Amino acid sequence: MRLVYLPLVLLAAACAATPPACPPGLASATRLEGYFGRNANGAEVVTDAAWTRFLDEVVTPAFPDGLTVLDAAGQWRGRTGTVARERSKLLVVAIPGTDAAQAHARLAPVIAAYRSRFGQESVMVTTAPACLGF
Numbered sequence: 500m501r502l503v504y505l506p507l508v509l510l511a512a513a514c515a516a517t518p519p520a521c522p523p524g525l526a527s528a529t530r531l532e533g534y535f536g537r538n539a540n541g542a543e544v545v546t547d548a549a550w551t552r553f554l555d556e557v558v559t560p561a562f563p564d565g566l567t568v569l570d571a572a573g574q575w576r577g578r579t580g581t582v583a584r585e586r587s588k589l590l591v592v593a594i595p596g597t598d599a600a601q602a603h604a605r606l607a608p609v610i611a612a613y614r615s616r617f618g619q620e621s622v623m624v625t626t627a628p629a630c631l632g633f
Contacts, residue, residue, distance in 0.1 A: 521630035528595040528631035529602040534623040535613055536573050538585035545617050550588055557612045558590065561605065567591040577620055599626040 521527055537545035545553075558566065573587035590609075594602045603624060610622045 525630035525632040526595050528593045528629045529597045529599055530627045530629040531590075531592045531594060531602040531606055532625045533590040533606055533610065534571065534573060534625075535588040535590065536575070536583075536585045536619060536622075537587060537617075538583065539618040539620075541583075543586065545588075549617070553613065553616065557609055561609050562592050562594075565592075575623075593629055593631045595631050599628075602626050 535545070535550075537543050537550070554568065558568075567590070569589040569591065571587040571589045572584070574582060574584045576582050592602075592606075594605060597605075603626060606624060610624070613619055613622055
């Protein structure tokens with residue numbers, strides 16, 4: 500019986516690692532999202548001008564092929580256990596030919612720079628497989 504289930508397990512593992520098939524004209528990609536809060540110690544420290552400088556100096560050089568930034572309203576519970584609400588920026592990037600680990604590796608230096616420059620505790624990140632076309 501063990502031999503009967505082994506091929507099924509291997510097939511399931513292969514399917515989980517395979518990105519979804521994209522329709523003709525679209526390429527496999529990873530959609531990467533970074534959620535950048537703008538407050539530190541209860542006050543907004545990332546002004547619109549400061550975000551624009553960060554975008555120009557750090558984000559755009561990291562993703563020169565294009566990106567989208569949206570204004571967002573964030574809420575999260577920090578180390579102290581207090582729920583914080585703040586204006587946020589949502590960075591969305593689609594990176595062709597990458598998996599989640601590769602996409603996250605591209606964003607990691609941006610996150611490190613943001614945390615250092617603005618005294619941020621964290622930046623939330625999500626990734627998802629996507630199909631990309633222009």
